[in-house]
Amino acid sequence: MLFKKDKGITEEQVKAALSHVDDPDLKKDLITLGMVKDIEISGKRVAFSVVLTTPACPMKDAIKNACINAIHLMVDKEAEVAVNMTAQVTADQKNRVLPQVRNVVAISSGKGGVGKSTIAANLAVALARTGARVGLVDADIYGPSQPIMFGFQDARPMMEKIGERDMLVPFERHGVKLMSVGVLVPADQALVWRGPMASKALQQIIFDTNWGEIDYLLIDLPPGTGDVHLTLVQALPVTGAVVITTPQQVAVADARKGAEMFRSPQIQVPILGVIENMAYFVPDDAPDKQYHIFGQGGGQALADALQSPLLGQIPMREGMAARSDQGSPITLMEDDLLGASFHSLAQSLAQQVAIRNAQKPPTQKVEITTG
Numbered sequence: 001m002l003f004k005k006d007k008g009i010t011e012e013q014v015k016a017a018l019s020h021v022d023d024p025d026l027k028k029d030l031i032t033l034g035m036v037k038d039i040e041i042s043g044k045r046v047a048f049s050v051v052l053t054t055p056a057c058p059m060k061d062a063i064k065n066a067c068i069n070a071i072h073l074m075v076d077k078e079a080e081v082a083v084n085m086t087a088q089v090t091a092d093q094k095n096r097v098l099p100q101v102r103n104v105v106a107i108s109s110g111k112g113g114v115g116k117s118t119i120a121a122n123l124a125v126a127l128a129r130t131g132a133r134v135g136l137v138d139a140d141i142y143g144p145s146q147p148i149m150f151g152f153q154d155a156r157p158m159m160e161k162i163g164e165r166d167m168l169v170p171f172e173r174h175g176v177k178l179m180s181v182g183v184l185v186p187a188d189q190a191l192v193w194r195g196p197m198a199s200k201a202l203q204q205i206i207f208d209t210n211w212g213e214i215d216y217l218l219i220d221l222p223p224g225t226g227d228v229h230l231t232l233v234q235a236l237p238v239t240g241a242v243v244i245t246t247p248q249q250v251a252v253a254d255a256r257k258g259a260e261m262f263r264s265p266q267i268q269v270p271i272l273g274v275i276e277n278m279a280y281f282v283p284d285d286a287p288d289k290q291y292h293i294f295g296q297g298g299g300q301a302l303a304d305a306l307q308s309p310l311l312g313q314i315p316m317r318e319g320m321a322a323r324s325d326q327g328s329p330i331t332l333m334e335d336d337l338l339g340a341s342f343h344s345l346a347q348s349l350a351q352q353v354a355i356r357n358a359q360k361p362p363t364q365k366v367e368i369t370t371g
């Protein structure tokens, strides 16, 4: 009598099983997307890596569990499955102007004072906490706030020689690499700087800083749509812009003007999403209450108008301004409610960057044509 010999688990079986697991954002299976690497099989033990498009992937655990279930269901219910979840952030272009920077994200709003700088700083720290390599450029020539938020307002940047070039060494705080136009422009001179000088300063901090490998370079922009914005889109292909608004309708109209600049046919920078800041107030002594002191619905209305997702809603907390001024965005992150809000915002943004890179062609630098 012939016994069927147990051949053991094969790589083909593992791949076939994992081809039934989809990346929910990219809507294709892990094998087609080339996300499964280093399959190793020994007896009942199956080990492999899944390379996600961002370490901030909110679906990380769900994808891991789906992989394990697929092997149990379709290959061997007794298999011992070890999944190593890793990430390599996708880039929006091949021939990048800054070859070590994978994605450039503009933090913008047509309106002043809506929290661009506060959100840029905390989003940067939240992204870095997921394991991503993050840089932050403070491009607000007329009111740089990042030096205060990160506590380097009195520091002078160091220089280092890279080949023949003298490069600025970025400041590093809470896992984020930082550079500000504020370090090039004395505060008392900023207001009398004309557009071309502001543009030059921005180009210098972007191109003369030794960033190293960066997954997400966030740009904290000044309000409106001025010279600094045009300089940015001419200097670099910007992966996408996020637009910040507050909940009231008047803010939405202004915020939208800023977004329209990015979306214009001459510029064509995709809008990755909308963030509603100061969405509601949560008092310290009644943390389960929400007061909609600035109204409601602005973020969703702007997202609908721009046909982009609402990435998140950041509440107001007492003493937030005072804590930002103390020179550490990290104090905001340690507030449970704000920490959770910024963590989920970081995940949503990283998710939209991955989707954008999978679905849209690379952004081109804006070329100014004359004549």
Ligand SMILES: Nc1ncnc2c1ncn2[C@@H]1O[C@H](COP(=O)(O)OP(=O)(O)OP(=O)(O)O)[C@@H](O)[C@H]1O
Residues within 6 Å of the ligand: 111, 112, 113, 114, 115, 116, 117, 118, 119, 140, 143, 145, 221, 222, 223, 277, 278, 279, 314, 315, 316, 317, 320, 321, 322, 324
């Ligand atoms: N969610 C929030 N809760 C409480 N205070 C906040 C919140 N977001 C921002 N603030 C405060 O509002 C003020 C304006 O914020 P911020 O400077 O970040 O705005 P901005 O859009 O960068 O302003 P500008 O247009 O001048 O660059 C700051 O004092 C900041 O601490």
Ligand SMILES: [Mg+2]
Residues within 6 Å of the ligand: 116, 117, 118, 140, 145, 221, 222
């Ligand atoms: Mg600002």
